[in-house]
Amino acid sequence: MEKGLIIIYTGDGKGKTTAALGQAFRAIGHGMKICIIQFVKGKRQTGEIITAEKFKKLLEFHIKGRGFIYNTENMEKHLKAGKEAWEFAKKKISSDKYDIIILDELTYLIKYDIVKESEILSAIKDKPEKLHIIITGRDASEGLIKSADLVSEIKNIKHPIQKGIKAQKGIEF
Ligand code: ATP
Numbered sequence: 001m002e003k004g005l006i007i008i009y010t011g012d013g014k015g016k017t018t019a020a021l022g023q024a025f026r027a028i029g030h031g032m033k034i035c036i037i038q039f040v041k042g043k044r045q046t047g048e049i050i051t052a053e054k055f056k057k058l059l060e061f062h063i064k065g066r067g068f069i070y071n072t073e074n075m076e077k078h079l080k081a082g083k084e085a086w087e088f089a090k091k092k093i094s095s096d097k098y099d100i101i102i103l104d105e106l107t108y109l110i111k112y113d114i115v116k117e118s119e120i121l122s123a124i125k126d127k128p129e130k131l132h133i134i135i136t137g138r139d140a141s142e143g144l145i146k147s148a149d150l151v152s153e154i155k156n157i158k159h160p161i162q163k164g165i166k167a168q169k170g171i172e173f
């Protein structure tokens with residue numbers, strides 16, 4: 001029996017988005033269809049976007065965020081972009097066109113009150129039976145965690161930034 005899972009990668013360590021991308025890498029090998037939606041990141045060119053171009057038949061990549069949410073100064077902009085991104089994701093979830101949907105950094109929509117947790121939980125609950133949904137981001141809410149079948153918390157032990165080593169190609173982007 002196939003059952004679509006709700007999978008969450010959370011925690012303060014590096015590896016949440018890359019865990020989700022690794023899952024996509026594996027699934028593409030089986031000819032599965034993947035849709036990735038990034039909620040927070042800006043339009044920076046990342047390796048995963050370039051890779052997605054090469055696997056177009058199986059992998060869709062949508063960048064919906066307006067950059068990182070640092071403070072509440074630009075909250076208006078983030079609110080609008082976040083709400084729109086969620087509406088877009090909801091349609092993708094109910095479309096029944098994918099085997100896996102990755103909602104990268106979705107947790108922040110709840111954390112910053114951009115979309116109600118209950119609204120997200122209800123869309124997840126009504127998802128197509130076989131669809132796997134992968135959610136990433138720090139501070140996954142209690143409700144999200146309850147609704148999930150698999151939750152892994154990635155704990156920060158060290159990060160190169162602590163030594164002043166900046167983000168590097170192939171590692172961070
Ligand atoms: P990745 O995309 O590399 O898997 P992530 O999804 O776990 O990372 P995010 O919280 O989305 O991490 O943050 C993305 C960026 O922040 C990455 O460039 C990452 O290196 C950096 N980062 C993640 N965790 C830490 C940390 N504990 N300290 C400093 N920087 C971090």
Ligand code: MG
Pocket residue numbers: 016017018104105136137
């Ligand atoms: Mg991430």
